[in-house]
Amino acid sequence: MAAIRFDQVSKLYPGPVRAVDGVSIDIRDGEFLVLVGPSGCGKSTLIRMLAGLESVSAGVISIDDRSVNDLPPEQRNTAMVFQNYALYPHMTVRGNLAFPLKMRKTPPAEARAKIDEVAELLELSPILDRKPAQLSGGQRQRVAMGRAIVRDPAVFLMDEPLSNLDAKLRTQIRADIASLQHRLGTTTIYVTHDQVEAMTLGHRICVMKQGAVQQIGPPGEVYERPANAFVAGFLGNPGMNLIPAGAVSAAPDRLELDLAGQSLAFESSAIPSGDRIGSNCLLGVRPEALTPVKPNSQEPQLRCTIEAVELIGHEQLAHLSLASSEMPSTPLAGSYTDKIIARIPSTVRLERGSAMWFGLSPDAIYIFENDGEKRSIDHRATESPPVES
Amino acid sequence: MSVTQRNLWRQAIRLLVLGLCTTAMVAPLVFMIIGSLKPDAAVLTEAGTLAAIFPNEVSLQNYTDAARRVPFGRFLFNSALINLAIVVLGLAVNALAGYALARLDLPGKKIALALVMAVLVIPFEAIAIPLFYQLSAIGLRDSYLVQIVPFIANPLSIYLFYSFFLNLPRELEEAARLDGAGTWRTFITIIVPNAKPVFAAVTIVSFLFSWGAYLWPLLMTTRAAVRPLPLAIASFYTLPPRQWGDILAFGVMMVAPLLVIFIVFQRWFVTGVANSGMKG
Ligand SMILES: Nc1ncnc2c1ncn2[C@@H]1O[C@H](COP(=O)(O)OP(=O)(O)OP(=O)(O)O)[C@@H](O)[C@H]1O
Ligand SMILES: [Mg+2]
Numbered sequence A: 001m002a003a004i005r006f007d008q009v010s011k012l013y014p015g016p017v018r019a020v021d022g023v024s025i026d027i028r029d030g031e032f033l034v035l036v037g038p039s040g041c042g043k044s045t046l047i048r049m050l051a052g053l054e055s056v057s058a059g060v061i062s063i064d065d066r067s068v069n070d071l072p073p074e075q076r077n078t079a080m081v082f083q084n085y086a087l088y089p090h091m092t093v094r095g096n097l098a099f100p101l102k103m104r105k106t107p108p109a110e111a112r113a114k115i116d117e118v119a120e121l122l123e124l125s126p127i128l129d130r131k132p133a134q135l136s137g138g139q140r141q142r143v144a145m146g147r148a149i150v151r152d153p154a155v156f157l158m159d160e161p162l163s164n165l166d167a168k169l170r171t172q173i174r175a176d177i178a179s180l181q182h183r184l185g186t187t188t189i190y191v192t193h194d195q196v197e198a199m200t201l202g203h204r205i206c207v208m209k210q211g212a213v214q215q216i217g218p219p220g221e222v223y224e225r226p227a228n229a230f231v232a233g234f235l236g237n238p239g240m241n242l243i244p245a246g247a248v249s250a251a252p253d254r255l256e257l258d259l260a261g262q263s264l265a266f267e268s269s270a271i272p273s274g275d276r277i278g279s280n281c282l283l284g285v286r287p288e289a290l291t292p293v294k295p296n297s298q299e300p301q302l303r304c305t306i307e308a309v310e311l312i313g314h315e316q317l318a319h320l321s322l323a324s325s326e327m328p329s330t331p332l333a334g335s336y337t338d339k340i341i342a343r344i345p346s347t348v349r350l351e352r353g354s355a356m357w358f359g360l361s362p363d364a365i366y367i368f369e370n371d372g373e374k375r376s377i378d379h380r381a382t383e384s385p386p387v388e389s
Numbered sequence B: 001m002s003v004t005q006r007n008l009w010r011q012a013i014r015l016l017v018l019g020l021c022t023t024a025m026v027a028p029l030v031f032m033i034i035g036s037l038k039p040d041a042a043v044l045t046e047a048g049t050l051a052a053i054f055p056n057e058v059s060l061q062n063y064t065d066a067a068r069r070v071p072f073g074r075f076l077f078n079s080a081l082i083n084l085a086i087v088v089l090g091l092a093v094n095a096l097a098g099y100a101l102a103r104l105d106l107p108g109k110k111i112a113l114a115l116v117m118a119v120l121v122i123p124f125e126a127i128a129i130p131l132f133y134q135l136s137a138i139g140l141r142d143s144y145l146v147q148i149v150p151f152i153a154n155p156l157s158i159y160l161f162y163s164f165f166l167n168l169p170r171e172l173e174e175a176a177r178l179d180g181a182g183t184w185r186t187f188i189t190i191i192v193p194n195a196k197p198v199f200a201a202v203t204i205v206s207f208l209f210s211w212g213a214y215l216w217p218l219l220m221t222t223r224a225a226v227r228p229l230p231l232a233i234a235s236f237y238t239l240p241p242r243q244w245g246d247i248l249a250f251g252v253m254m255v256a257p258l259l260v261i262f263i264v265f266q267r268w269f270v271t272g273v274a275n276s277g278m279k280g
Helices: A041-052 A093-103 A110-119 A138-150 A167-184 A195-201 A219-224 A230-233 B003-036 B042-047 B061-069 B072-103 B109-121 B124-137 B146-150 B153-166 B170-178 B183-211 B215-220 B227-236 B244-274
Strands: A004-015 A015-029 A032-036 A060-061 A078-081 A157-158 A187-193 A204-209 A212-217 A241-248 A254-258 A262-267 A280-287 A291-293 A302-313 A316-322 A340-345 A355-359 A367-370
Touching: A004 A041, A004 A204, A004 A262, A004 B072, A015 A041, A015 A060, A015 A212, A041 A060, A041 A078, A041 A157, A078 A241, A078 A355, A078 B061, A078 B170, A093 A138, A093 A219, A110 A138, A157 A316, A167 A195, A195 A219, A195 A241, A195 B109, A195 B215, A204 A219, A204 A230, A212 A219, A212 B061, A230 A280, A241 A340, A241 B146, A254 A280, A302 A340, A367 B244, B061 B072, B061 B244, B072 B109, B072 B146, B072 B153, B072 B227, B072 B244, B109 B153, B124 B146, B146 B215, B146 B244, B153 B183, B183 B244, B215 B227, B227 B244
Parallel strands: A032 A187, A032 A204, A078 A157, A157 A187
Antiparallel strands: A004 A015, A004 A060, A204 A212, A241 A254, A241 A280, A254 A262, A280 A367, A291 A355, A302 A316, A302 A355, A316 A340
């Protein structure tokens, strides 16, 4: 059991590569924190520094208010589940579970009892005498978990522990991990690429980009109130649509946007007037918030051309573009494009190349500043609890 | 031609090629073993004939003769002792050196590795004479020690260990560290058991090299009490009468231990490769 604190932690690799850049995170005792972010953003580096497998270039990492910067890994009492499991090939499953206990000089009788308990918990009893090479992927994964929990570590670190399993097994073990962590109450940091794991597993999500923390908070909150365009676009599958727009200054409580020639006006007291936003911004809208409507000039609507349709079971993803035959799409600054994805029930008939109208409700949209760095408006502040610090 | 017929032909040609290759490899060995069982005079006179392989009469006379003319037991003991020491100490020293070069965070590691590579290409004969003077000067001649110490650290062995450890999954060691094992413990309990193939390879290679050592013991030793087998077989040529049967018999006795070593350690290659426990 332990609380963990990263205080302005950085990691510089020769190059120099700033793999982790001034990260500060407080993790409560017993908390389950999920680390997400694109490949190479420093997730592994961060937890490897906590485990002592990488040195800390700057800042302080502490476990229970004690700095562990200078402790060798064997003295930190962290346990890690590796992506490739790293089971000891020459030992049986029992040997693998016994190894951490032996290193800690646990009395044999106690060790045996502990191993039996963990084997029971993870259903490893029938395979205790097999070598790792004789196990299936899912069994190896469970042995790796068992080896981590058998010695009651202060912290569990898991680096994409399910990424080598097939989808079905992943769903099952995901649920097992959540209940196991709940039962054991051990502080856990879990690295993943998987949207579903990120949203369902943790108490809090920490989104990283290029070595820096973008936002930390409960999954629902990070999803509902992304701190910036990066977080908005990263979470969700597919992520939030981010459409470059020009803001046309207007009357109070009214925002008028220009999207590639289409003009949209929103009226709401939650939305600040255009002059508070600046002339350029990003309009954010989740794929599921785009609802097909009949053309109607009264409400804010987007006219799109259907470019492609992907059917995925009970729903379909429509790839849309704002361009029309009269108004070709203009090249846009930065990495944002006017490509839009909408999630639509498969009962709606979609035809490639045809035009379609989507209604935009004022409380389904997000406005980000032009560089994507900050959210300009917070019209949901009244609906969601305040952000934890 | 039917399919089965064609397959039969293909099979026949394959067997023929394999047979020829095998014959080329095995013939000298067979010649040695058969020759060692024949009367001295018959060895060379029958060399080109069928009797080289199917002898007319067979006896173990040469073996008893050879053992009587030189103290075979003594030479075997010397060779065994020297080689055992070289191999066992060599495994320890070279494995640690290879591991350090592959894994530890040491200053000047690259230079050390380059030096090992450089030493690898220097032929031993080129440094034998200066080494002879140096070691004579410190009074090490005519000893076991002088035949062992210079050969413990071996660049080829270091290189074999180095490249094996480099390819061993790093997570294995990291898992052991997190489980509470220090560097040394991790090496002994996790690395070594998973490095059987390279230990077997190095054992065989270094045994092969040092079992036949000739130039160095000839330079450094004069007393039969510390001399190894190759010098003994050489003495048959210089001690008249030159009896080929005895020489071949001695050759068989000298090669036999090597075969035993090879057969024992060869099995490790297979088991070592097969039980990788990582997700693959
Ligand atoms: N030993 C190293 N030497 C130099 N650079 C490194 C080293 N290890 C990692 N990096 C760099 O540090 C950055 C962060 O790497 P890290 O492995 O933490 O990313 P990650 O978020 O875990 O990515 P992934 O999701 O692909 O596992 C990357 O740019 C990577 O290239
Ligand atoms: Mg990683």
